Amino acid sequence: MSEQSLSPAAAAGPQTAPAEALAALVTSCPGVASLSGGNLGEVATYLPGRRIRGIRLEGSTVEVHVVALWGTPLPPMADQVRAVCQPFARGRPIDVYVDDLDVPPLLVPRG
Amino acid sequence: MTASVEDSSTKGVKRTSSSSGSELTTSEGQTTIADSVVSKIAGIAAREVSGVYALGGGSGAARAFSTVRERIPGASQTASQGVSVEVGERQTAIDLDVVVEFGVAIVDLAQGIRRNVISSVERMTGLEVTEVNVTVNDIHLPSDDDQADEPARVQ
Numbered sequence: 001m002s003e004q005s006l007s008p009a010a011a012a013g014p015q016t017a018p019a020e021a022l023a024a025l026v027t028s029c030p031g032v033a034s035l036s037g038g039n040l041g042e043v044a045t046y047l048p049g050r051r052i053r054g055i056r057l058e059g060s061t062v063e064v065h066v067v068a069l070w071g072t073p074l075p076p077m078a079d080q081v082r083a084v085c086q087p088f089a090r091g092r093p094i095d096v097y098v099d100d101l102d103v104p105p106l107l108v109p110r111g
Numbered sequence: 112m113t114a115s116v117e118d119s120s121t122k123g124v125k126r127t128s129s130s131s132g133s134e135l136t137t138s139e140g141q142t143t144i145a146d147s148v149v150s151k152i153a154g155i156a157a158r159e160v161s162g163v164y165a166l167g168g169g170s171g172a173a174r175a176f177s178t179v180r181e182r183i184p185g186a187s188q189t190a191s192q193g194v195s196v197e198v199g200e201r202q203t204a205i206d207l208d209v210v211v212e213f214g215v216a217i218v219d220l221a222q223g224i225r226r227n228v229i230s231s232v233e234r235m236t237g238l239e240v241t242e243v244n245v246t247v248n249d250i251h252l253p254s255d256d257d258q259a260d261e262p263a264r265v266q
Contacts, residue, residue, distance in 0.1 A: 061140065068148065070155075075135055075237035078142035086139075093140035098236075101151045108190045109158065109165070 018088055019045035019052040025084045026055070026064055031072030032081065033102035036065040043097075062089045065097040070107065074098055135237055136200060144236050146198050150191035153205045153243075156231035157194070160224050162215035164251035166193030167208055203238045210249040221245040 023035055035054030037043050043065045044051040045058075056063035062085055068074060078096040085094045135142040154166055193208040205228060211217060225243045232240050 071235070073235055073237070074144060074148075075142060078135070079137075082137075082139055093138075095140045095143065097143045097145065098148050099145045101148045103151055103155065103190050107155050107158075109192070 017045070017047050017052070019047070019055045019057050022057070022064075022085060022088050023052050023055050026066065026081055029077065029080045029084060031069050031074075031077035033067045033069045036067045036097070036099035038065055038097075038099060057088060060092060062092055062094045063097065064094065065099050067100045067102050068098050070101055070103045141200070142237075144198060144238060146196050147191060149196045149198050149203050149205070149232060149236060149238065150194040152232050152235055153196060153207065153228050154191045154194045156228045157207050157209065157224050160220065160227050162212050162220045163209055163224065164212045165210045168193070168210045168248040198238065201239060202241050203232065203236070204242045204244075205232070205240065206244045206246070208246050208248050210251055211247055213250055213252045217247055221247070 026032060027035060035052075037053040041053070043056060043063065044053050045055050054065040064081055064085060066081065068077060078098070081096050082094045135144070157163060157166060195206045197204045207224065207228070209224065211220060224245055228243050229240045232238060
């Protein structure tokens with residue numbers, strides 16, 4: 001085990017913020033279509049020059065907002081997201097919000 | 112208030128009826144499922160059932176609104192049209208407005224809709240569905256389609 005693997009931020013490289021590394025991990029979870037910024041798009045980590053949608057690492061809880069893929073059982077997906085977030089949470093609770101569902105166009109009625 | 116018989120009130124005891132074995136509220140954090148997620152699942156599950164012509168077609172006002180919406184370029188029906196939901200931490204209640212096809216047994220159809228909606232929502236979200244209220248707003252007659260296809264008699 002190298003020392004780098006102990007710190008997620010260090011593992012992701014010096015230029016990558018923890019929120020950015022976490023965003024990549026969360027979107028790679030099966031069943032996660034994308035990250036969601038909430039109703040107004042305000043849920044984000046605000047960094048110099050950019051923002052990471054759907055991830056809030058400050059405060060007493062970690063918040064992750066996702067859009068799920070159609071057909072995914074949500075509780076196991078949330079468990080997986082929570083597991084991925086664990087190294088970033090430093091013992092804080094991790095709240096997973098499923099804000100929306102990505103539905104294939106075939107299932108949506110034509111207007 | 113009547114409580115569900117299967118619900119164990121003992122704290123710390125997990126509900127065993129959940130098929131996925133996963134809980135939405137854990138000691139490591141909560142899982143919150145948005146209303147729009149539940150209404151999309153319920154809308155698609157209801158539409159899947161044979162005998163359902165469409166969802167929506169509620170009160171006069173809702174109909175007028177949907178007629179207006181049809182004329183707005185770019186506006187279209189959504190997966191959650193005709194669905195309204197209430198979502199709590201562990202439970203959800205669903206109201207559906209449906210238009211049925213002519214020649215179905217409405218009571219049986221409603222039961223089929225209810226079954227499909229409950230199984231889809233519970234399987235996907237892990238929420239317990241407390242009720243599914245089905246309102247049949249209209250019946251779609253085969254002649255409704257024919258009329259639309261006929262050319263106008265007067266030019």
